[in-house]
Amino acid sequence: MKNCKTPINENLLNIIAPMVLKFNSKGIEIGENLARCYVISKYPSSLEYGWLGKLSNVQGVVMLSEFIPQSEGVLISAISKNIAENKVRAISERDDYKRMQAEKRVEDGQNILKQIEENGESIGIMANVMLVLGNSEEALKKNSEKLINTAISLGCNVRQIPFFQEDGFITVSPYGYTTEIMEELVGRVALLSTYIGGYFNLSEGFSDEQGFYFAKDINGKLMIMDLWKRGGDRTNSNIVAVGAPGKGKSTAIKKIILNEYMLGTKILVVDPEREYDTIVKSLGGDWINLGGSNKGNINPLEIKPISLDENDKNEDVYDGIGALALHLQNLEVFFSLCLGKVTERQKAILNANLIKLYNKFNIFWDTDITNINNTDFPIISDLYNILVENKQLEEDTKTIEDYNDLILYIGNLINGQDQFLFNKHTSLHTDSKIVCLDTYDLNNSSERIKKAQYFNIISWCWQQITKDRREKIMLICDEAYLLIDPEIPQTLIGLRNIGKRCRKYEGALVVVSQSIIDFLDPRIKMYGQALLTLPCYKIFLGSDGKDLQEIVDVFELKQIHKDIIQAGVQGRGLLINGSKHYIFNMELADYEAKYILGGKGGR
Ligand SMILES: Nc1ncnc2c1ncn2[C@@H]1O[C@H](COP(=O)(O)OP(=O)(O)OP(=O)(O)O)[C@@H](O)[C@H]1O
Ligand SMILES: [Mg+2]
Incomplete structure (x- = not known):
């Protein structure tokens, strides 16, 4: 030191x-x-x-x-x-x-x-x-x-x-x-x-007129924070929380969740460590196992309705295309993630078969999909069947070989251990105000399947955020480095886009990670760095070594703030709120500890 x-x-x-x-x-x-x-x-x-x-x-x-x-x-x-x-x-x-x-x-x-x-x-x-x-x-x-x-x-x-x-x-x-x-x-x-x-x-206390008690500042004064306050440099409600294992990131975020929940915000948590189950269940929320159970499924072939506002149209995000076309773009990413080695020819064959499949299910380029039931969408085994059918009609040996490969790959998704992940109609009941999307069991799946499911989940979450533009909704991605694949950065891009656009839908994105190094890989830095720097609220807990140096460089921290982070005292950290820096001490009130520390956490 x-x-x-x-x-x-x-x-x-x-x-x-x-x-x-x-x-x-x-x-x-x-x-x-x-x-x-x-x-x-x-x-x-x-x-x-x-x-x-x-x-x-x-x-x-x-x-x-x-x-x-x-x-x-x-x-x-x-x-x-x-x-x-x-x-x-x-x-x-x-x-x-x-x-x-x-x-x-x-x-x-x-x-x-x-x-x-x-x-x-x-x-x-x-x-x-x-x-x-x-x-x-x-x-x-x-x-x-x-x-x-x-x-x-x-x-x-x-x-x-x-x-x-x-x-x-x-x-x-x-x-x-x-x-x-x-x-x-x-x-x-x-x-x-x-x-x-x-x-x-270096630290003057702050108190928004409303919100919740976040922590004490260095003078022992209460810091009352309203994440939804706008004005000056507070332009969004996003949070990034960074710190070494066990330094209290998840605990800090659980405190925020609890308080936001009580203030009426809807909460979605992507939980790879199975540590939000206690808080979610004790608040009467939905806990869904998205790691391959029979109950919680997101059908990758279910088309999500587009929710655009005028500004989005100007942003070139969707370029005015319809829901099916947009979904086909998403599916290309999804299949690249989970199938891995598909060639350009195979991608084209897959795409043509997907269009035929949707047409077979009465879904066309201009179909309004908002009124279609989840069980009326095809599932992966329907895709498999249509590939088998269309292969019979082919005469060109090279094309038949491509079909065979695709049938083999897609077959794995419907017969193997991952059949419970993808080959089901969407069955998420998310009416409750707090929903935990547990991905712990994905640890048993291959890297490809894991990444594909995260892409699937993030796309679904975006749909939830955009569904009702008046409802405050907070999406928490703990252990967010798991979502990053420098080869196929679309999940990260998706997350970055959520971070950029969710404020228009009263949304807040919370990204939690032990390290920021993964976000700064030169191949994906342009998206990863934005994900770290876009949020108006940045929370740093104990860190050291290369991680700390990256934090100091990326967030241009002063020596005193570096020292606070390096000291790594539990519950103590640095909060950047807009452009202001506050050293904080976070203690849990008794009632908070009951909800928060009841769960597991740390490593
Ligand atoms: N402010 C705090 N007050 C009381 N206990 C705390 C506080 N912060 C952390 N802890 C305790 O330390 C443990 C580890 O904290 P936590 O799980 O939040 O760390 P983390 O930074 O999320 O670690 P990981 O990177 O491994 O997920 C928690 O189980 C909790 O009991
Ligand atoms: Mg944690």
Whole structure:
């Protein structure tokens, strides 16, 4: 983990750039200015939020605040040793003042250990060095006094470092490193939250007039969030949630689900980990196994009605084509995903047979399919039969060979283990306000079948979103990386299109993923990156390594936000709301925990 440092001070850079420096034990001459280095030598057991801001805002002060995360084990044993030593001193010391000091140290040490243990707090060495500047002896004295008084009001002690003015200066200056001697001299064990709490200016709480209680901000204030609020940079209700396994993504999303559900939003969850069953069932919702059961099916041959608004027509999304033609395009993707190796000739034969099949079922280019029952659509075995029939009429040996291949592939879909997935009429009862589309059993299917079913599911979900343009509906795709296939990016494109267009239908798309790297594969980056950056609400929980670096680069995060994510404290993260950044702490209310933690989760 890299150190956290305050950003380079441009003013200081300008002051020091062109002139001569002179160091003496009293201070520093910097051209026409005088300066003196101070360090914080003692901290109180707890510091108020924004304490760093208060110190660095003192006139003439340039401050370096650094936090160097340490391995917990080493520091915990050092703190424990220190507690033990001070316990002995507290008993044996005769001097009242020294005894009280030792008792206080024991108490402070125990408090730190308690916070690490109970809240999973990260610890490290914190160092704070301040350079006070003045254009005269008098101004320097005045500014120094202000700094000392401010520090005292915070419960800190500051002191001058007469023999280390040069080291202090180097540390504060934009050279970007802390000399070893400074680290030894000023480093104190601290909780990461103490350091971060010092920057309260980076996070001002927010509260929409309505919505739900999402989390507490860094000042402990409630963050009330209305995902449907529009205005300024809040143009959609989409969410992206990213974080390493077990860091609380699904928990955060379940909290949002619960609250949105209570506010009347319809919820659809695509659940590959079978971890939303408890919350959905306890809210009386529909739980549907879409991994090949006898009950929950989406017939890939069922044509979905087109729901267009004027803007969509202008967007060239459908180019004004009818439902059948559009569905044939979808089927081409579906079959490419699940059959894998079909040639262009075979695709053409399949397409011609599909048109014949639909015609046989009285569905033509201009048929209004909104009134057709789900059982009046063909299913895959009907397609198989028509392929067998039409093969008999062929004379060309090459074409017959293509037919044979297709009959073999399609035959697998109706006879093999996947027959329960695709060869059924649609049988989803989704009248309830919360529906879980469980895909856990797809883990037993081949990659191709899995991807084809996800495409099928996403197409079906889009149909649900567009069905009623006044109904608020939230589609959650947990473990969304499973939907990505760089070779056949249509599911991802479909998802991206939902993200782009759902706001017109009062829809919200929630994408949850452990990693963003899969979304940035050069072959699909143009869609994947949009899926990550389009949402107005971005939630980051603990991450590290390459993943964290990608997050920092893609979302242009500051060091302090990177540190928060890297610290990986459960429930703590960064929320980007429009263009604003908030550090949050998410706790579950008792009633929420009952619904949310009842389920499984994490790995
Ligand atoms: N804010 C929180 N408050 C209380 N418990 C939490 C919180 N966040 C996470 N947990 C606990 O941690 C466990 C793991 O969290 P969760 O399943 O949400 O992680 P995840 O990021 O979705 O992981 P994965 O990537 O493996 O799906 C949960 O079962 C839950 O008990
Ligand atoms: Mg999860």
